[in-house]
Amino acid sequence: MNPEVDLKVGNLSKIETWITSPTQSDDGWTEIKSFLFLRLTTSDGFEGWGEAFTLPYREIAIEKIIHNLVNTIAKDKNITPHTFRDIVANISDKHRGIDFSAATSAIEMALWDISGKISKQPLANLLSKNPKNSIPIYATNWSNKETQTETIGRRAVKLIEQNFGGVKIYPLQNRSPKEGADFVSYVRNLIGSDTPMMLDLASPDNFNLSYELAPLITPFNPYWYEEPVDGEKTRILADIRSKTNLRIVTGEKQCGLPHFEETLAANAADILNPDIAAVGGILDMKKISELSLKKDVKVSPHCWNSMSIAAAAMLHFCASIENAEMAEIFPEYLTHVMKFSDPGFKIEHGHAILGNEPGLGVSIDTSLLQSFCSDYNEETLGK
Numbered sequence: 580m581n582p583e584v585d586l587k588v589g590n591l592s593k594i595e596t597w598i599t600s601p602t603q604s605d606d607g608w609t610e611i612k613s614f615l616f617l618r619l620t621t622s623d624g625f626e627g628w629g630e631a632f633t634l635p636y637r638e639i640a641i642e643k644i645i646h647n648l649v650n651t652i653a654k655d656k657n658i659t660p661h662t663f664r665d666i667v668a669n670i671s672d673k674h675r676g677i678d679f680s681a682a683t684s685a686i687e688m689a690l691w692d693i694s695g696k697i698s699k700q701p702l703a704n705l706l707s708k709n710p711k712n713s714i715p716i717y718a719t720n721w722s723n724k725e726t727q728t729e730t731i732g733r734r735a736v737k738l739i740e741q742n743f744g745g746v747k748i749y750p751l752q753n754r755s756p757k758e759g760a761d762f763v764s765y766v767r768n769l770i771g772s773d774t775p776m777m778l779d780l781a782s783p784d785n786f787n788l789s790y791e792l793a794p795l796i797t798p799f800n801p802y803w804y805e806e807p808v809d810g811e812k813t814r815i816l817a818d819i820r821s822k823t824n825l826r827i828v829t830g831e832k833q834c835g836l837p838h839f840e841e842t843l844a845a846n847a848a849d850i851l852n853p854d855i856a857a858v859g860g861i862l863d864m865k866k867i868s869e870l871s872l873k874k875d876v877k878v879s880p881h882c883w884n885s886m887s888i889a890a891a892a893m894l895h896f897c898a899s900i901e902n903a904e905m906a907e908i909f910p911e912y913l914t915h916v917m918k919f920s921d922p923g924f925k926i927e928h929g930h931a932i933l934g935n936e937p938g939l940g941v942s943i944d945t946s947l948l949q950s951f952c953s954d955y956n957e958e959t960l961g962k
């Protein structure tokens with residue numbers, strides 16, 4: 580860790596959590612999932628925001644884990660992001676799970692936000708001596724509804740025109756490998772040969788499809804080949820990597836350091852994409868980055884979360900590491916969260932530009948946020 584910034588955040592006096600309702604994007608392009616936000620308040624009046632990765636049917640369970648953990652650390656007068664990580668390691672007893680890790684990610688994120696506000700420093704400054712303020716980004720061109728090749732292609736062009744530095748598509752979504760290759764060819768022709776085009780296989784049930792697709796799409800020069808098989812299948816992943824010249828991306832569904840150590844040891848990836856709000860915490864992200872750097876592997880955090888708190892954490896993290904790859908933005912999610920927040924970054928020429936506000940730099944109008952929520956939960960701590 581460089582430098583070792585580790586501030587005591589003081590007594591935690593209040594915890595609030597919000598769960599937003601699933602909805603549709605304004606343009607009808609895709610469903611927007613639930614987001615789970617956390618705000619911790621200290622007795623000195625500092626507020627820290629965090630966000631947990633969510634999946635359907637689990638949001639309230641993750642919220643409960645967050646409240647249980649925060650109630651535990653609220654009794655500790657010397658809590659810091661680092662000591663929280665140690666406490667979590669002890670509590671978890673090496674039993675990891677993505678829902679528990681999502682909860683710890685949210686809390687650690689909030690502790691970092693408080694640390695930044697106490698020290699009047701943007702988070703990236705706490706994580707690095709020489710942070711960047713400009714991070715290359717790409718747009719995820721995902722829809723759970725729209726599958727027409729021409730429509731997705733037109734949208735890819737539009738996203739590049741909107742200043743995203745690259746675009747991600749899903750060639751095996753409702754397509755055979757042959758149809759997927761035709762789709763990739765079509766989009767490549769539309770966006771031009773120089774635009775980074777990420778391909779996400781989204782961990783197909785039949786990983787033989789990924790073997791089949793790889794040689795068919797190689798001529799179209801994809802930027803990377805994401806999740807050709809579930810990240811847990813390290814040996815198969817390494818085998819796919821050994822049989823192609825494609826850059827393999829993996830890690831979005833995994834949490835905890837041991838998994839990423841194993842992936843690196845197996846030479847199974849060119850880029851790791853743990854989710855910033857699911858992997859366990861920003862300190863774990865930093866450790867994964869350090870380990871990856873030694874193997875000349877890049878890190879591109881997955882961010883299937885709101886484009887406010889979690890996206891800001893992702894961008895500050897990317898600003899702080901040497902081996903960051905392009906960061907992920909969900910454009911429709913960004914449009915949605917602008918209705919209740921200022922995410923603290925702007926998009927220019929394929930990059931996200933961070934501001935100088937302390938901590939995560941995100942401001943949220945809680946009245947407006949509340950209007951998008953199905954659940955709000957507040958507790959006073961320390962009684």
Ligand SMILES: [Mg+2]
Pocket residue numbers: 779781805806831
């Ligand atoms: Mg993915």
